[in-house]
Amino acid sequence: MxxxxxxxxxxxxxxxxxxxxxxxxxxxxxxxxxxxxxxxxxxxxxxxxxxxxxxxxxxxxxxxxxxxxxxxxxxxxxxxxxxxxxxxxxxxxxxxxxxxxxxxxxxxxxxxxxxxxxxxxxxxxxxxxxxxxxxxxxxxxxxxxxxxxxxxxxxxxxxxxxxxxxxxxxxxxxxxxxxxxxxxxxxxxxxxxxxxxxxxxxxxxxxxxxxxxxxxxxxxxxxxxxxxxxxxxxxxxxxxANFKKEKLNFNFGDTYIGKALRLRLETLFSHGLIINNLWFPEAGAWWFRKAWIRDALEGLRWNIKTYIQFFNWSSKIIFLIQNLLNTLKSLLGLPIIFNDSSNFSSDSPPQLLNVACDLASLLKCKNLFLKIVKTASFIAERFVKGLNISETILKDSILCSSSNSSWIDSIVTINGKKWPLRLPVEWSEKGVNPFENEFGLVEVNAFYIEAFKKILVLCEKFNVHKPECIKELLKILLDGFLKFFKRSSSLPVLTVSPLYNLSDHTLSSPSLIASSILANIVYDNKELNQIWDLTSKKLLVYRRLIALGKEWQPFGVIVKLTELKPYLNDFEYHAAVVWPRDTPYLIKLLEKLGLEVKGLLLSNLDHMLVEGVFGYCNELFSLPIGKNPFLTFESNNPVPVKNPAQYWSHWCDPYIEHLNELL
Missing domain, CATH: 2.70.98 (Beta-galactosidase; Chain A, domain 5)
Structure with missing residues (x-):
């Protein structure tokens, strides 16, 4: 082009x-x-x-x-x-x-x-x-x-x-x-x-x-x-020396939206480091210009079709996924940052299995799938035996991790004590050690259920024997999810601790993510409609279009429905703010319910054109509350804060899947 x-x-x-x-x-x-x-x-x-x-x-x-x-x-x-x-x-x-x-x-x-x-x-x-x-x-x-x-x-x-x-x-x-x-x-x-x-x-x-x-x-x-x-x-x-310069070759037409979509793919194309002879998408610009495994997998999940169908990167992505599968097995987990084994993440291993399954299915690659089955069986066997994988262990039929081991990982100091804001602050007065592997995180459990279910479905597609250990663990986790997380007519519980007999019912985006990926596994359409009704009333945030129109459109969801405050620092980093990394899961939920998603796509595309780093997507957004020192016609829109070029905010597959509606 x-x-x-x-x-x-x-x-x-x-x-x-x-x-x-x-x-x-x-x-x-x-x-x-x-x-x-x-x-x-x-x-x-x-x-x-x-x-x-x-x-x-x-x-x-x-x-x-x-x-x-x-x-x-x-x-x-x-x-x-x-x-x-x-x-x-x-x-x-x-x-x-x-x-x-x-x-x-x-x-x-x-x-x-x-x-x-x-x-x-x-x-x-x-x-x-x-x-x-x-x-x-x-x-x-x-x-x-x-x-x-x-x-x-x-x-x-x-x-x-x-x-x-x-x-x-x-x-x-x-x-x-x-x-x-x-x-x-x-x-x-x-x-x-x-x-x-x-x-x-x-x-x-x-x-x-x-x-x-x-x-x-x-x-x-x-x-x-x-x-x-x-x-x-x-x-x-x-x-x-092993990586040659590439050029893109695609066209979405001459409309303004078509041009904006082309820009979104072009800037996605620019993400990537070379580490250990691997192409590895960095987490973002500036301080995030490192190989964060969690961020890479989240971005891959929502860009895999774009990479394969538009960039022709099949071999590059397979090489990366195979390397991460090897890393997971050899280190008994996935570090937060590639080549740095000081800290591990609980949400990366199941997300790796999910992305790998999506890749194997898309490419019809049985060899890759066999490697996935082998890795998943290894994980399942360890969990069933009560052994640890990546800050996670099976307890009381759910997978428990340290509270800050998933993506909501901000830690603050309260009364001289370090406290992860994944957990309610009032728990700090209940004798809780937040850094023990004693916390069931709803998204981690949901990602594992989703991954093991995908693997069993793909076993039929690839004519591969279904491992008993995966079937056994999936049943345990499903029972545990129903017992500890699922709630009638509401989003699932955000965090539970069987040891401390505590549960956090705060409405949250991780709970929405869990609901979305467990559609037709744990939740039927009636329940999903109830969840969407609650989400639309309590968590959904709107944004007025600037470049692509003038209408107010849905933009994203609040991470945690706590006290509504403007973002200032780490105390609000994972609270009443909007992270675009959550929005593709909302889109998938709406698709399952046969509802409109065009507004979400337009509002996120519009942001990319009018604020922050041009052509890229911001890390998170503050609600437009508090005293604004200089009012403009945009002042009621969510406010971009922190990193303005974040990889996992830069999802393209939802646009590719809805081109006919957009162009």
Whole structure:
């Protein structure tokens, strides 16, 4: 297909403390670069330099992960033609974006294109102006998750400048210029969105970050070109040699929605790291640019058809799934982060079985299915024997885990004691140890039931013997779900503890997920209708369309129906907020009931176009409550907070399955 251009207005959006500011993001296997669509000005040596702002302290050029460490190298790129410029627009295309300016009192346009690319031995960031200009680069060498500052070493050579830093094992090579003039300037930069946490201070706003950035020199380029190259460690270059650049080839027509759908697939295409010679979708941008297994599996579940049918990635996905099946068996569980066995997750193993089954079914791959059966039998045998798998053990006919081992994993300090907010705070006064494997998590039990049921169904399809251990465990878990979780005319219980004789009946998205995936297994249509009726009244959140219409449409569901508060920090992270990762399960529930899903699809697609990182999807949304320091016509929409480019929010299969309704 021909790359599609998107013309974006270069303005900020002050609603909810600039929460909806548009950002731009470029990604490769080993790096990403991001900046705001909004240009700022700095004055250096009596020249006005213009460049894309950074609202988050994580923006700029991030390299890695390298040995599980991310490194920030460049904060921003600025340019000057010694004239007063006015930002006119930003042009975004997959893999590049261009800032376009008009010149004061002149009928001419000045533009600078930013391109990020990855090669076998290095990552390169390029700035291409349409005429000769000056450049300066704002540097911030450091491990990205640390706030430390190192000592810079600048080596000015004839045709390049080499920058190194005492706390970073990477160097930056700058070339493409005619002349370089040492500057040695430090600026204190304000990042008004910080890292996404908020506070109440004259209304609700973000906790700002301030950080010194270093300008080593100004560079004059007669061609308007500047190249910034970061060589990669040798072990990374060997891996990258096995992965070739690919191009997409599909078309959804010329309508605005068709163009938006194409963009959604193009940006999905950009997700992926290379780790141990594996393609592995990273959890998100910036601090989530790591191989979180749970996030990868959740994203794979709702993108598997897109990957196979549109990207032709069958072998790549099979290789990843087989590797994870091997990891699960060898480590007796799945770590939260790939290649880091310090912490395990309870929800990843059953989700792996589900995704693997979906893949085997889609590809009609019996060899993969046989591996799935072998792994599932191994798990079932251990559970029946009372042995642990990935923070989970069979107790009283349900699978019990530590309370923070599934995706609702936020931990806060209450009265000097660490407490996971998966559990009601009042349980902290009941002598509960929240980190014991004593908690039945509704989604973990439901995912295992779903997985074992799928396996038995596929055994018939592939003419494979049904293992007795799987049948036995499935019966136990079904009985346990009916006994401990299922409730009449309501969502199932969120969390139970047979040991402490406690149960949490809070209405929640994990309970909705369990209901959706256990349709026709535990719940009949009458019960599902009752669940939907309750969900629509208590959990469903609406959003007004901005780019794709003006109607109010359903957007997603609240994670936990606790006290309605604005999102500020980890206390609200998994509370009365909306996570788009939950929405595909809601869509599946509505499909089973024969109900409309187009509104959910449009509202999530609309978000991708008008706020946060353009073309990507936010991690979570606060309810629009509290004092807004600057009201706009969008103020009653859910407010994007935290990471603005989250992989598991970026589901495409539901769109593929409803193309006829959308186009």
């Amino acid at each position: 021909n790359d599609e251009e998107w013309i974006l207005d270069p303005y900020e959006n002050p609603d909810w403390g600039y929460a909806r500011n548009k950002q731009l993001l470029l990604k490769t296997f080993y790096a990403e670069f991001s900046s705001s669509i909004f240009s700022t000005i700095i004055n250096v040596d009596n020249l006005n330099f213009y460049g894309g702002n950074r609202d988050y302290s994580w923006q700029g050029l991030i390299i890695g992960p390298i040995n599980n460490v991310l490194y920030k190298i460049i904060d921003g790129i600025y340019y000057s033609i010694d004239k007063i410029l006015k930002a006119e627009k930003v042009i975004f295309k997959p893999g590049e974006y261009t800032y376009v300016y008009s010149c004061n009192n002149e009928n001419k346009i000045f533009s600078v294109k930013i391109i990020l690319d990855g090669f076998k031995t290095y990552v390169v960031l390029k700035a291409l102006a349409n005429e000769p200009c000056w450049f300066t680069i704002l540097l911030d060498f450091r491990p990205a998750e640390k706030w430390s500052e190192g000592k810079y070493s600048i080596n000015f050579l004839n045709n390049k400048v080499i920058v190194e830093n005492s706390i970073t094992p990477l160097k930056l090579i700058i070339n493409g210029f005619d002349k370089a003039y040492p500057l040695n300037l430090i600026l204190n930069w304000r990042y008004k969105l910080g890292d996404g946490f908020r506070q109440v201070k004259n209304g609700i706003g973000f906790i700002e970050h301030y950080r010194p950035v270093y300008l080593p020199a100004i560079f004059y380029s007669s061609t308007g070109f500047l190249e910034m190259k970061v060589p990669l460690p040798i072990h990374n270059t060997v891996e990258l």
